[in-house]
Amino acid sequence: MQRFTNPRDLYHGKGALEALKTLKGKKAVICVGGGSMKRFGFLQKAQAYLEEAGMEVALIEGIEPDPSVTTVMKGAEKMLEFQPDWIIAMGGGSPIDAAKAMWIKYEYPECTFEDMCKIFGIPELRKKAKFVAVSSTSGTATEVTAFSIITDYEKGIKYPIADFEITPDIAIVDPELAETMPKKLVAHTGMDAITHAIEAYVSTVASDFTDAPALYAMDHIKDDLVKSYNGDMEARDRMHNSQCLAGIAFSSGLLGIVHSMAHKTGAIFADYGAHIIHGAANAMYLPKVIAFNAKDERAAKRYAFIADYMKLGGETQDEKIANLIAMLRRMNDDLNIPHCIKNYGADSYPTEQGFVPEDVFQARKHDIAVNAIADACTGSNPRQPSVEEMEKLLDCVYYDLDVDF
Numbered sequence: 001m002q003r004f005t006n007p008r009d010l011y012h013g014k015g016a017l018e019a020l021k022t023l024k025g026k027k028a029v030i031c032v033g034g035g036s037m038k039r040f041g042f043l044q045k046a047q048a049y050l051e052e053a054g055m056e057v058a059l060i061e062g063i064e065p066d067p068s069v070t071t072v073m074k075g076a077e078k079m080l081e082f083q084p085d086w087i088i089a090m091g092g093g094s095p096i097d098a099a100k101a102m103w104i105k106y107e108y109p110e111c112t113f114e115d116m117c118k119i120f121g122i123p124e125l126r127k128k129a130k131f132v133a134v135s136s137t138s139g140t141a142t143e144v145t146a147f148s149i150i151t152d153y154e155k156g157i158k159y160p161i162a163d164f165e166i167t168p169d170i171a172i173v174d175p176e177l178a179e180t181m182p183k184k185l186v187a188h189t190g191m192d193a194i195t196h197a198i199e200a201y202v203s204t205v206a207s208d209f210t211d212a213p214a215l216y217a218m219d220h221i222k223d224d225l226v227k228s229y230n231g232d233m234e235a236r237d238r239m240h241n242s243q244c245l246a247g248i249a250f251s252s253g254l255l256g257i258v259h260s261m262a263h264k265t266g267a268i269f270a271d272y273g274a275h276i277i278h279g280a281a282n283a284m285y286l287p288k289v290i291a292f293n294a295k296d297e298r299a300a301k302r303y304a305f306i307a308d309y310m311k312l313g314g315e316t317q318d319e320k321i322a323n324l325i326a327m328l329r330r331m332n333d334d335l336n337i338p339h340c341i342k343n344y345g346a347d348s349y350p351t352e353q354g355f356v357p358e359d360v361f362q363a364r365k366h367d368i369a370v371n372a373i374a375d376a377c378t379g380s381n382p383r384q385p386s387v388e389e390m391e392k393l394l395d396c397v398y399y400d401l402d403v404d405f
């Protein structure tokens with residue numbers, strides 16, 4: 001038996017934020033990030049809609065990108081003081097993910113971060129509050145997923161919390177919120193979304209229910225992402241739906257080792273002055289992982305099917321997979337994303353000498369490989385890498401080498 005779970009309601013289209021008016025309850029807390037939602041007036045609108053619905057509203061502001069365990073614990077304390085019956089999380093993946101983890105701690109104050117990280121081990125929520133997620137980036141799709149990614153900065157590692165309990169009750173997919181994204185954010189979050197769709201499609205637990213949204217999403221992202229990046233607002237609006245469909249696919253279909261590697265490399269070089277941004281990490285690693293996974297016959301067939309579906313050409317299975325890899329690398333070029341960590345600058349743009357020094361990468365490679373294999377996303381990858389293979393893959397994503405193993 002398999003399970004396919006989504007939010008109870010999904011409001012979409014321009015102006016969908018207004019759905020907040022229809023909520024019934026006494027108290028709502030709105031969780032937001034560093035200021036973009038306030039700057040563009042969406043926070044004020046959300047607050048006004050909730051007040052129109054007769055609710056008292058409190059704010060948790062300033063949730064940082066790649067949110068920390070400390071932020072989660074502090075936010076949960078505020079929730080425990082205020083006792084909301086609705087949690088409204090607005091913004092990119094960071095504030096929404098942080099709010100999901102705060103929600104667990106609010107409902108179960110004795111629950112530790114380690115408890116939360118037990119995969120599919122979250123106790124029953126909704127005893128105190130329900131959850132609305134309003135996404136402002138077109139990538140993580142956390143508004144529909146059973147996941148939350150929290151960073152433990154002491155270890156420099158991102159941990160996925162995974163349980164259908166944290167699938168939001170209501171998702172609001174309003175493209176107006178995504179129209180204010182700067183170009184770089186469009187590029188990174190969009191490549192995150194196509195990675196979700198492709199990883200979900202070849203996952204070992206993919207099903208008819210996840211294949212359908214995955215294929216739709218990846219094909220449309222291929223057509224729309226570069227246009228959106230270059231300022232086509234109709235393409236930007238379509239991207240907001242496509243990324244959400246990719247989320248519907250991977251929330252139940254799960255992911256693979258592109259994400260395992262991105263989770264374990266994202267913050268591990270922070271002492272050298274930057275993060276490898278999640279979407280950019282995925283964009284660099286995906287072509288290498290496709291070549292690695294294609295040694296598995298079922299995965300190879302599925303990648304070739306993707307190439308056919310996207311009309312990328314090619315006669316043989318190998319040619320089709322090569323065309324898929326080439327198409328993804330072209331997207332990286334068009335979006336100003338480097339092909340490997342060695343060329344990844346502290347500002348995320350391609351550069352001759354990136355911010356991660358070669359000797360530091362080599363010194364940390366073994367630990368990253370061990371941690372990536374232990375990541376929750378590895379279990380559903382089509383091929384289970386050994387530590388040695390993961391180390392080789394890491395070399396390929398550092399130096400942009402061909403994968404021949």
Ligand SMILES: NC(=O)c1ccc[n+]([C@@H]2O[C@H](COP(=O)([O-])OP(=O)(O)OC[C@H]3O[C@@H](n4cnc5c(N)ncnc54)[C@H](O)[C@@H]3O)[C@@H](O)[C@H]2O)c1
Nearest residue numbers: 036065066092093094136137140142145147149177180181
């Ligand atoms: N839960 C999941 O299923 C899932 C999936 C993939 C990634 N993630 C996680 O999500 C996080 C990344 O989220 P993200 O990529 O959405 O970015 P983000 O939430 O970290 O936001 C990045 C920056 O963009 C700004 N921003 C957000 N929306 C904006 C808008 N509309 N206009 C202008 N500025 C805006 C924010 O203020 C912030 O400074 C990472 O921690 C990643 O690991 C979660």
Ligand SMILES: [Zn+2]
Nearest residue numbers: 140192196278
């Ligand atoms: Zn992702």
